[in-house]
Every structure is written in structure tokens, then in C-alpha cells.
Amino acid sequence: MLDLLWLIPILPLAGAALNGMLGRRPPKALVTAIGVGAPLLSLLLALGCLWQYAQGHFPNDYPNTLYAWTAGPLGSSLNIDVAFLLDPLSAVMLFVVTFVGFLIHVYSVGYMGHDPGYRRYFAYLNLFMAMMLLLVLGDNYLVMFVGWEGVGLCSYLLIGFYYEEPFPPYAGKKAFIVNRVGDAAFLIGMFTLIAHFGSLKYADLFPRIAQTPSLVQGEYFAGLSLAGFIALCFFVGAMGKSAQIPLYVWLPDAMAGPTPVSALIHAATMVTAGVYMIARTNVLYQLAPGVSQFVAVIGAATAIFAASIGLAQTDIKKVLAYSTVSQLGYMFLAAGLGAYTAAVFHLGTHAFFKALLFLGSGSVIHAMGCEQDMRQMGGLKKALPQTYWTFLIGCLAIAGIFPFAGFFSKDEILHAAAGRGQWVLYLVGLFTAGLTAFYMFRAFFLTFHGRFRGTHEQEHHLHESPAVMTIPLWILAVGAITSGWVGLPGDLNWLHHFLGHVVRRPAGQGEPAEHHVSAFLLGLIALAVAGAAIYLAYRFYGGDRGLEKGRTWAQRYPAIHRLLANKYYVDEIYDRLIVRPLAFLSGFFWKGVDTRVIDGAIHTGAAATEIAGDVGRLSTTGNVRNYALYFFAGVILLFVWLIL
Amino acid sequence: MEMLIFLIFAALALASAVVVVGHRSPVYSTMALVVTLFSMAVLFVVLGAPFIGVLQVLIYTGAIVVLFLFVIMLLNVGREEVQPSGQRAQAVMAILGAVVFGGLVMLAVSGVQAAAFPQLTPEMVSVKGLARELFRDYLLPFEIVGLLLLVAVIGATVAARKPPQVDVSSPDPKESEP
Amino acid sequence: MSVPISWYLLLAAVMFAIGTVGALTRRNGISIFLSIELMLNAANLTLIAYSRQLAVHTGQIVVLFVMAVAAAEAAVGLALFIAVFRQRHTIDLNRINLMRW
Amino acid sequence: METLLDLLLGNSLTRLVFFPAVACLPLLFFPRGSDRPVKIYVLIVSLIECAFGLQYLLTHLGPDGAFPVVRDLGPGGAKIPWIPGLGIHYDLAMDGISMPLVLLGIFLVPIVLLGSWVGIERHWRAFGAALLLLTTGVLGALLAWDLFLFYIFWEVMLIPMYLLIGVWGGERRIYAAVKFFLYTMAGSLLMLIAILWMAWTFHNLNGGVWSFAYEDMLRLQFPVQQQIWLFAAFALTFAIKVPMFPFHTWLPDAHVEAPTGGSVILAGILLKLGTYGFLRFALPLFPQASEVAQPLLVTLAVIGILYGALVAWVQTDMKKLVAYSSIAHLGFVMLGILSFDLVAWQGALLQMVNHGLSTGALFLLVGMLYDRRHTKKFEEFGGLAKVIPLFAFFLVFSTLASVGLPMLNGFVGEFMILAGSYRALGWPAALSTLGVVLAALYLMKMLQLTIWGPLTKEENRGLRDLTGREIAALVPLCVLMLWIGVAPNPFLKPSLPALDATLAEFRQGLERTEVAEATLAPHPPAPSPTPSLPSGRGGEKSAMAMTGVGR
């Protein structure tokens, strides 16, 4: 079974290709069969592989080389294989991706059922699965990068899925370009690895570096060590993909895509790729404490920043989007603190509960006839009971209420911060946890409680989603509850043991000093904060007048509200600071440099030549006496030259 | 004696040459040219080339100048008007150039350091010597001049004959390219 | 007293220069042609003088041929003047400038 | 003469080069206005040429996937004299460096024909002839192993291209055509002088025997000062052709005015001759001067990458955007070549092919759109995906290849170039990586403005989707793009030995001690090349298998 590892990404790829080539009007059933069948097969295969891996190979790596991508018999050429790797980290990711991915495929059958682009949708989604699997299964950075950019492409295509409208393609473009900024840094990181180690293979790089850390220490560039430089580059790459400050701006806009896409790509899997990458590269990050600290700070900042924006959003998907950014910030906080396991743990739990939340919101939107504004909702509890309950589970999970998944993973992160004495980060994390609970329940109450605020037609139309959508919801809800249990605090932390083999301590690098902080106490504090936040949210938005109350608050602090509602004007700032100057510069290059200077010089030269000719032709006056004079003058001048 | 003849005829030649180039009327110029050519013929004789001197008088003065006069009469060429302003520069430049040129050449030839002329021998002066060399060494030029004169005759007829008054023959349509 | 060769040469040079001036300043084609005859004669004088100096016949022979050439040139040249006059009714060179630039 | 005939009829480079030219002759006998037969005839000719190319490749490709140096030789394995008095030989040879470009050039011709099928409305006989002669010129320049011969072919290809732009081009075609011609000519004339200088030096050092042979020129070692002058002449020529900033302004004009086929050929193969020239001639002949000029040229390459991309971004004309993107892409190629690094060179060579494929496809697509709407302005489009989805698919595909998306060809080339040049040069490569971002910026803009968004123009509502002929033109390109992207190794392997040998020689040249006067190195103990026609005349049949590596 394990030797079929390579089939796991190939199957969805084949699905995408098949669906893509089906022709204009294929039978819908066939599309569904291919589109859902491929991920299902992948999932089954993945489960089989994982089982076999856990049985036979754990904790060793299982590499699976397909073919040489570039190779040469010569020393100076580049040797990169297309190869897959199953190790604990990729195993976790593999499970999350195939499992959540498959569920979302199933959900999509219902959600996208009436869309004319059904076939296209499944082709894209399958392609995404393939790329995501490539990303997590790759045994070197190049394969990871292939998947990395591949998921970016799918993200682009799926955000712009409703291409006939003006905004989605624009959002897709924005996502693609912002991601590319990060990707460029990722590339530079890879180039640095190639330049210094001649390889991108994890199995080549990490043991070597871990054994002789001196290879990557010492100043390399602008005060950074080699490890620091590479780590920084990779982190900038991660910023793009995982929507961290300052490259997070694309993610909220990405909600223009279909909701299952948001669930799969922009919540559960793709955006967490950055976390995966950093966890994968942990050896370098351990050797670059400065950069790690930077990662943590950026993560924390992103977490609180995005959460604060989430407070003021009225679009349900936007709320979820900012919450995703915020949760990703959490993960980076963990990664930056060196708690890679915690980061991956939170990644896993987040995949479940955030996918659940998104799919729930999708169900709501589905029912509301594509209405996403929470101000038009309210009181949906009655009409959508299954959605209501599952959404509640998701909210509780994200808010970090015991024993839901979020509690454990978030707690581990906060514990890591506290344990490393990073109290500021801890407090930020804690506060963010409160904010998260608040705005999630704000959304929850606004959507499901109170009275219905939409149009009469919408009200008439309200219905619970079909089983093909609710069953995935429930399965995810179960995941949102239970997935935290793999990482119980203390020695019971199975995940910690499982992933521990991936976190390779560099030689000479001892275990980080642990402050002994009571896990129990911290958990209690977190729980209290979350509970208080939920209570506050209930007080504000629980009743029928939730919206008005919120508005009152907004009126009381208009500046803050405007700031939050307009997302701190970051898009505008980017536009002014980067896009417009760049456009101006480009225009100048075109009209100024190209047309004026370069072509101008050429044309001037040509014109000068022509003028010289036009002046010169006047010498041929038509009067032969002048010609004789030229002859004579020529003779005299040459004579003078001769005798001088 | 030789000096005296030289001075007289050199002066005459120069003076008449100035008239040739300076006089407005071509007829006067032509007549002055006769004087120049004649003076030259005298100098040729002094230089021991009597045959050439005679030919100079016969051909140049006798034939060529008459031809000139004939054409001047035929074309009824009048006196030249004063130079129009546009071409005054030409005249100034020309005179300036000629002065520089003449000066340079004079500088050059006055530097010709040569012994006095060798004694004239009968061989040098006689037509016989000339003829021998002409028909032995310079036979080819002689032949060429024959052709040259033929060309001159044909060329002159081609140039001076009245243009044929034929209409442009309409081109054969068959021969035009499709 | 014998005349040094350089005197003859000087005379020829001056003649040549005078001829050049005439050829360059006159506007009437025939006058120009006359000036050119002057230049030819200057050259002839040089040739004869050198011939005398070198005691060879070459110079004289050249002059002989030059006379034939001058005659031929005059014939063709004057015919050309007639041809031009037919077309333009002038031989003023300042006015024979249909083609220029 | 007899030798040439033998070569022309056999499986040789001569046949490859001159078959198109010879096939022009029957075009004279097609009656006027017989467009359709002419089209089909030329298409058949180009397909036969493709077959010849493949046959040649398969005959000589080594078992290890490497391509040896193969040469057209006369009787007894001797070079074929052309102008014996001046030591000029008719010397064609193919190695791993020229092979991909030659095949690309051959491969593009039928595609260009399919792409021009309706776009070219007049003078098909002349169009076919120009295209075929251009093929001959390009292949000749790529295969010439004698500097004189190279120069001849270099210039020969100008005329058909000039005609392609000037006769079948757009509004300002004459301006563009003349600009193209003069720019190229300006450089190449200086190169001619440099070639003459080298030939003289060789002549003087070699006891009065003339030679323009490439391997003889390689033996010449000039003092650095002289090298710099010679290199400058070569580099200018090639830099104009590439084109590098600031010699690039002819390119947008030429592309915008050229007909689709002309643009494809121009971008696909003509520009590559510039980069090829650097790789084949400018660097190996003058290694020390190359090192001196490296900072300057690298700077220009980086400027070209960023500048081309930025200017492309603000274009309003679809074709002009693609044209400027060419400048950026070729900037990458130049960066790779100038980093003197094997991986970068591999990438550069591959990227030359990639650019031919993806930019060729983009130009074809622009042309197809132009055939339908007779405009290339963005403002006339938008939302086309709705009406012509197949077109949209191919556009997205080609654009992504051009952007350098992994799994497609562009990525492989760019990655190898940047990886190689980064390890050789450092920050310039890092800076160039920004070009990857900018590529996304302008190409995504193109997609945004053409196929995405609402359909705003009424005229676009009735557009026909791609026809079978157009798909037939695009599919081979896309298949290759994907193939190279997924498994580039088969495409990299053939060239590796040649690149490695060239680089090794170049490095050797770098380390040579400074000479005060031009000197002539002794013959290197080079393995004899494989003759094109092994049977009988060349003799050394055994050499075929042995010369896997090097020249």
C-alpha cells in the first residue's frame, strides 16, 4: 500500500484532468462520480498508507521517489527528484487534507448542485486536492513549492470562480499576486539552500544541519545568520500563503469564492501550508532564535489585529475570514515559540472547526439565497436546526471551551508562551482568545438568534440544507469536538510524541528552558476569559436588539468603528504606498524612458542624420560652376595637406 | 635675346589671358585667346619646338578658335550681365582659390632647381626626331587619337543634330509584363 | 642670357591660375570653355619647357596629341552648347539648373 | 558540389537547413492567387521538415540521452571548403546547445502556418517563401560552426523577417520593419568588424593561413583590453537581438506591427539567437572580457527583467504587453547566461525553449482574437471566458506557463536560472526574483481584462470559439509546456554535456594568464565530432558512440 503513496496526489489530478476534458455538457452524475470519487479514493489510500506507516515504519521516514526532475551526472548540476515522503508531520497533514477535503467535496455536491460551472468547480477542486497533497507529501522543498504554487493557482481559479461578476476575478488576482510576493521570498530561501547545500531534500538538509549547526551560523546577510536568512525567507513565503501581517490582505477578499472553497482552501488546508512549512523547517528556525521570535511576534500581532477587525464585520464570511487570519496568527505564534507540535496541533483542530464553521455559514448562505450579510439574518435557529447545532459546536471549539478541540490546542499554545516566559505574547494570545470568543458568538447570535431581519421572500425560502451537506457538517462537528483529544496536556499528549520525531534538536542546542507553569491554571484562565467573552457577546447580541446595541457602540466610538470596519485602511495604504507609485513608475518607464529617452534618442539621431543630409544636399546647387569650385577647393585642401 | 623675347611674349600672353577671362564679351575673349595662343607659339619656338609652335598657330588659332567664333555667332551669345548676388561668393572663392593655388604652384615650381637648359641639338629641333619617336614609341596613342577624332565627329553630330521629331512610339503591349 | 626653366613654369602656373579663375567665374559656357583652353595651354607650356629641359621629345608629342584632343573636345563641346541652346535658348550656366539637390 | 548534394539528400544538417529554402522554388510555379494550395503545400513542407528534425535527433541522440557534436563533413571527414581562398568553410554542426533551439524553430513553423491561416490575406506565395527562407536563415545561424557562415546566416534571416513585418504587418509596419532591420544591422556590422579582426589575428599568427572556424577562433587568446573591444562588438549585436535594456525598443514595435506568424517566429526563435550568440560566441571566445563586463550586463539583465515587467503592466495593447513580457523573460535568460553557472545555463537554454513555446502560444492567441475582432486593445475585451471558453482555457494555460507556474515549463527554466545565478551572483538573482512577482502582476492583469469579469462589449457576444485548426496549432504547444514542466529532465539531459564542456572551457579561459599580445593556443585534444552521414564518406562510424561529451 505504501508504495502507492504517489497515487494519492495523482488521483485527484487525474480527476481534475478527466473532468476538465469531459466536454461541454457531461452528465452531472459522471462529474460527481469523478469529482468526489477521486478524493474518496485518495482518502482511502491515505488511510491505508497511514495505517501501514504507523504499523511498519514509524517513526522513520518513508520516501517514495518517482523520477528525477532535474539531474545530471555532473557535480555542479542540480539534482532534484520528484519524490514523496511520509513521516509523522506529513502523515498528520495527509490525514487532515484528505479527510476534510473529502468531506468538503461531498458537501459541495449539494452546495454547488445548481451551478452551471459544476464540472469546472470539481475540476478545480480536485486539482487543488492534488496540489495540496503534493505540498504536504513532497520530500523536498521543490515538490513542496510545486504544490505551494499549485494551490495558489487553484485558489486563484476558485476565488474567481464566478468570473462573470466583476469582483471575484479581481479578488483572485489579488490573492495570486500577494501570494507571489511571498513565493518570491520562498524561492530565494530555496536558492540559498541550493547555493550552500546543493540540495533541497529534507533528508539531506536537516540531518546535516542538525549535526553541524556551524554550517548555518555566523553572519551571512545584514546581521542574519545563514539559518536566519533562510528562515526569514521561508517565513515571508509563509506570510503570503498563510495570510500573516503584512500579506494577509488577500484572504478576506478571497471570500468571493464559493463557500466550500473558503472552507477547504482558505480555512482548513491551504492557508495552513505556511505553518506546515515552518514546522517542516524547524531545524533552521531553532538555529535562528531571532527570526523565531519575529515569527512569534508577527503571529501574535496578526492574531490580535485580525481579531479586532473581525469585531466589526457584518459579512458572515468576512468574520470567518478574519478569524482564520487570527487563528493562523496563533499557529505562527506557536511555531515562533518553538512549539511546533502545538502549531501543527492547532492547525489540525482548526481545520476541523473552521471548516465546520465555513460549511455552516455556507449552509446559511445557501438557505438565505446567497445572502451573506448578517444584518439581514437572525433567528435562523428554527429554520436550520442542524446547521445551528453544528455551528454552535464550531463556535465553542474556536472559542476554546472545554472539551472542544480548540481548548486543547489553544491552551497548548498559551502554555508554550507562558512556559517560555513570553508573557507579553501570552497576554496577547489570551486577549485574542477573548476577542475570538466574542466575535464568533456575535456572529452566532446575530445569525441564529433574535428575529429574522431579511426580506419576506428570503424568509419564505428558508430551508434546511440537504443531507449531502448536513452529514459532512456533523462529521466535522464530531471532529471539532474530538480532534483536540489527541493532544491532551501533559504526558497524555499523543500528538506530541508522534510529531516529536520531526522536531530535530540541533546539536549543542539543549531543550529550551521551561518555566513551570501550571497547565491547569492556565487552562482555567483561558476558559474564564472565553466564558466572559461569550457572556458579553450574549449580552450585546443575544436578544432581538443585538444589532441596535452594536450600532450604539459603534456610534459611541465612531473612529474606532470606522477603523475596524475599514480594516485599518490597510488596502488603501497598500494602494497608495505600493500599487500607485509602482503604476506611476511603470507609466514613466513606458512613456518617459522608452518613448521619450530611448526612442527619442534614436529618432533624434535619425532626424539629425536626415537634417545633415538635407543641409548637405543644398551643396548640389545645380550650377556646374559650383561643382567646379568644389573640385578646385578639394584639390587645394589636399595639396595643403600634402605639403604641410 | 631669349630673355627679351620671353619677357615680351610672356607679358603679352598674360595680358591677353586676363582679357580672355575678364572680358564680358565672348567675341573679345576669343580674339584675346588668339593673342595668347600666338604668344605661346612663339615661346614654343623659343623652347626649341618649332613644329609644335607652327601647329599651335595652325590648329589652335586657325581651327579651334574659328570654331569658337562660329558657334558664338551661331548662338548669338551676348555680353554677360553682372554677377547676380547669389553667385558672388563663387567668384570671390574662385579668385581666392586661384590665388592660393597659383601661389602654391609657383612656390613649388620656383623650387625646381635645375641646371640651365641643355644645348639644343638638331635632332631635338627637327621634325624627323619627333616623328620617329611618335611613330615608333607612341604609335598606340596615335591610333587612339584616330578613334578619338572619329568619336568627336560622330559625337558632334549626335549632339548638334536636330532632335528627331518622332512621337513616342507606343509600346508594344505584348511585350509588357503582365 | 638664357631664361631658367622655372620662369616658364611660373608663367604656365600663372596662366593656369588665370584660366581657373576664368573657368570658375564666368557664367557663359563658351567663355568657360575658352578659359579651359587657357589652362590646357598652360599645361602645354609646362610640357614643352620640361621637354626642353630634359632634352626629350615626349613633352612635344604630348602637346601634339593635346592639340588633337582640344580640337575634338571643342567639336563635341560646342555641339553640346548648340544642343543646350536649342532647348533652353541660353548658355548661361546660372540658368542651366533644372536638376539640383 | 557533389558533397553538398549528398548531404542535401541524406539525413544531414544541410538537409535540415536548406530543405525549406529548396522547397521555396516550387512556389514560383504556383499560379497567382492560389492561396489554398500554397498554404497546404507550405504546411506539408514544414511538417516534412519537422520529420527531418526528429529523424536527425533520434539518429544522433546518445543512449544516455546526451546529444553529441554532430557535423556535416565532406569526403574523408574533412570540412567542406566554401571560399577556399579565405579559409571559409561550409561548416555546419549541431550540439546540445543548438539542438533544442533548432528543433524549436522547426517545430514552430507549422504552428505559425496554422496560426496565420486566415490572418494572412494577401500574397501567400511570398508569405510561404519568406517563412521558409526565414527557417533556413535561423537554422543556419544556429548551426554555423564558422564565424563567417554564422554572420551570413545571421544577416540572411533579417530580410524575410523584414518582409514578414513590413508586408503583412499593421498600421505602422514600415516603421517597425525598418527599425527592426536597422537595429539588428547596426549591431551586426560592428560584429563583422570584430570577426574580421579576429580572422586577421588568426591569419597573422597562423602563418598566413586564413580560418574562420569556431574552434580556431577559440584558440585565439587576446589581451584583455582587446578582448573587451571584441566582446563589446559581439555583445552589442546579441544584446540588440535579445533584446536587452536599453536596446529593446524595437521589439514592442516589431511585435505589435508584425502579423501573428511573424510575432511567433520573432519571439519564438529569432530573439533566441541573441542569447544563443552569447552562449556560443561572446562568452567562450572572450572569457576574460566577459568577466569584466559581467557586472554591467547583469545589471542590464536585471533592469530588463524588472523594467520589462513594469512596462508590460501598464500596456493597453494585448500584444504589446506580451512583447514587453518577452523582454522580461529574456532578461532571465540573460541573467542565467551571465552567471557562468552550469545550472543557470541549463535553465537559460531551457528557458529559451520555454519562452518560444509560451510566448509563441500567447502571440497565437492574441492573433486569434485579432482575427475575430480586429483589435488588440484591452478596452475592447473583458468577460470573454463566457463566450469563448476554449480560448479562455488556452489563454489561461499559456499565461500560467509564462508566469512560471510550477508544473508548467516556465517555472523550470526560471527556477534553474535563478537557482544557478543566485549561487553564482547572489543579490542580483534575488532582485530578479521580484520579476516573478511582477510577471504575475501583468499577466494576471491581462487575464483580468480579457477573459474575466462581465461581458461589457456587445460586439464580443457573438465571437466564435476556437476552430479545430486553431486548436491544432495550440495543443502541441501546450502539451510541450506541460511535459517540460512536469518532467524537464529529458529536455535537459541532451544539452548537459555540451553546456558543461563549454563552461569548463570558459572557466579555463578565465584562468588563463594575461597575454600581452594576441597568441594562438595549440589545438586542444578534442574528440572528433560525429559526422552527419556516417556511412562511407565520413568513415569514423565508431566515433558516433564515443563522442558523448564535449566538442
Next chain:
Amino acid sequence: MTRGDLISLLPEMILCGGGIVVLLLDAIAPSLRRGFTALALVTTGAAAWGAWYAWYEAPSDPALSWNGLLETSGVTYALTLVILLATGLCLLASQGYLRREGILSGEYHALLLWCATGLVLMLRATELLTVFLSLELLSLCLYSLAVFHRRIAVASEAAIKYFLMGAFVSAFVLYGIALVFGGTGSTRFAEIGQALAGMPEVPVTVSFGFLLLVAGFGFKMSVVPFHAWSPDTYQGAPSPFVAFLSVAPKVASALVLYRLLDAVVQAGAPNVQVKWSGVVAALAVFSMVVGNLLALVQRDIKRMLAYSGVAHMGYLLLALVTLDRSSLAPVIVYLLAYVLMNAGAFAVVSMLYSRPGEQHLISDLSGWGYRYPLLGGCLAVCMLSLGGIPPTVGFVGKYLVFLNAVGDGLVGLAVLGVLASLIGVFYYLRVVYVLYMQPEERQPEGLLIDFWGRAAAVLAALGTLVLGIWPGGILQWLLETTAAK
């Protein structure tokens, strides 16, 4: 006069006799006029055979005859053929023109053949008097031919301008001969060279005499600043005749110039080489630059070709800047190339422009490349060849000239030359794009395109291409021939 002398004069005698026969036939049987072209062509061919025979019979290479006045060598043989080629092309191109204009008569052919006689004599002459007489012979023929189309005002104007300049320059040449003769005691190139070699210093009079001679032949070659007559004359004279006028005299004059320079640089005195290199270089540079610049702005194709001819002579002179035996091969190839392409161009021009009295605007040809594919193609080939673009013989010529210049260390001049030729490419391309890239502006009218004319154009264009692609044979032959001394 011996049998050897007569044999060595065979080509000239054939040409001259052919001319006389044509003239007599014109008088006796004017109805045969349409056959004169054929007759003259046969004469030309026979003269070519005669040239070969004379060369073949010559006891040595070079061999002297007529008392040392006439040289028979490979070089003169080659150039004789070049001149005969020009004559043949001109004859072919003339038939249609003369018939179209109604001026077909035997004098034209006779004068042309005699002119060729004069040219061949001039290039073979090894003595100044013979050179001078040949020069006058051919000049008189040229004047007469220039005015041959008497109905047209510009033709007579062209002729009179050419004549006055020619006569003026003749006087200078004669004066130059006198001075050289006086300074060295001889008129034979060989003896002049020896005399100079023996002198400690070159007398100023001799230098000056040489300068006048160089200027005189520079005038015939229309080298700046002695060039100004050529555009006017080319424009006004009958087009097919210009095909001859613009090439043949330059061929012969170039060789005379070579002989002159060859004699003068034998002087042992220091500095002479440098001075004369300077003179030739100056002439070359001015010719290249001025010729190209002024050609660039012409709208009349004949004037454009006239100025381009000036530029071409500039390139040619590059080979003569540093004079040695190796300069000859480039010069000869260049001349051959120039004859083919320029005569071809004028042949086409004479067929495509029907109103000789008016301007021959390039724009009149707009779009005619498709109307007259054969002639258009030939013109385009000739233009590309003039521009020096391979694979044409124009490139081979330019290549050899530049090769020679670079070999002589004149890299700066060579670079200047290629830059100037870049301007050239621009205006030659203009003709090509007018032919093929612009819509038709003018309907053809009154044209007569006959077999002979087409033959001329095709011959020239084909020769241009074939010699461009296979220059090997002719080059080899020339190198061997010129190397022998």
C-alpha cells in the same frame, strides 16, 4: 608593331571595329536597327573572347606590348571583362528604352562600344599619355551618349554639366601629367616609380602632379569632393546609359588610381606613405559619409543611386588607403559587385519609368513589386546587394574591402564605414518597402518592358545572388591572379 602587339590589342580592335560596323550598317541599312543590340552584344562577347585570347597569348603576366604602353595581365583581363559586362548589361537595357523613346540608331551602340574601347585601353595603359588619350576618348563618348536623348531638356543639361566639368578636370589632369613628367622625366608608371624610388625626396611639383591626377580620376569615380556632377548627370542622362556611366568609368579609373598610387608610394622618402594614405583616407571618409547622407534624403531614385555610388567609391577607396598588392582583389571584386548591382538597378529603373524628362520618384514604384514581380524582385535584390546584405555579391565586396582595411589596421575607418553603410541600408530598404509594402499609387503608362531589358535585370540580379552565394571560385582565381607579380 608586331603580331604580339596586334594580338594584345585584340579586344579594343574588336570593339572599335564592331562600332564602325554598326555605324556603317546604320547608314546603309537603317531597317536593321533593331538588330544592332544583338550585333553589339556579339561584339562585346567577341571582345571578351579577344581579351581572353590576348591574355592567353601573352608571354608573361603581366606582359607589355606596344612598346611598353599596354599591359596584358590577369588583372586587366579581369577588369576588361567587368567593363564588358557593364557594356553588355547597358546594351541589353538600352534596346527597350531607345525604342520606347524613338531614338534607336546606330550611333548609340557605336559610341557605347567605342567608349568601352576607351575604358579598356585606359585600364590597360601603363603610360600617362595613353591614359590621357583613352580618358578623352571615353569622355567624349560619354558626353555624346549623355545628350543622346536630345528632345529632353535635362539630358542636354546633364551632358553640358558633365562636359564642362570633364573638360575642366582634363586640364588639371594634363597639368598633372606635365608636372609628373617634368619631375620624373617619364610618363610611364614603371619608370616614374623607379625615378621616385631613387630620389631622396619627392619634389613638390611631382606630388602636386600626382594629386591632380588622383583628383582627375577621383572625379571620374565621383569621389567627394569631386562628385557633385554625378547626381545631375545621372538624373538627366538616359537611364540605360547611366547603367553604364555609373559603373564602367569607375572600374577603369579605379585601376588607374591604383597604378598612380602604386607609383607614388614607391618613393623611398619617408612620410610619403602616410601623406598619401591620408589623402585616400580623407577621400574615402568624405565619400562614405557625404554620399550616404545625401543619398538618404533623395526622392529621385537615380539621384539616390548617384549618391550611393559616391558612397560605394568611398568603401572602395578603403582598400587603397594602405596600398599593397593585396588591395587589388578586394577592389576588383567590389567593382564587379558594383557593376552587377548598380547596372541591374538602373536597368530596372530605365524600364519602370516612362517619362525620362521628369523626376524618377521612388514613391512612383509604390506597390509595383507585385505588379512586376520579376523586375521588382531584381530591383530588390540589387538594392539589398547595394546595402551589403548577404547572400549577395555586394556583401562579398564590402566584406573584402573591410577585411583588407582591418588587416591594414584601419579599424577606425572600417567602423566608420560600417556605420555609414547603416545609413545606406536605410535608403536601400526604402526602395524595397516602397515596392512591397505600400499600396500602388500610380498606374503604369507607356512602359516598354522587353525581353532584352528583362534579361539585363535578371542577369544582374542572378549574378548578384550567385556570386554572393558562391564567391569561392572567382575569388580564388582573383587571389591567384593578383598575387602573381
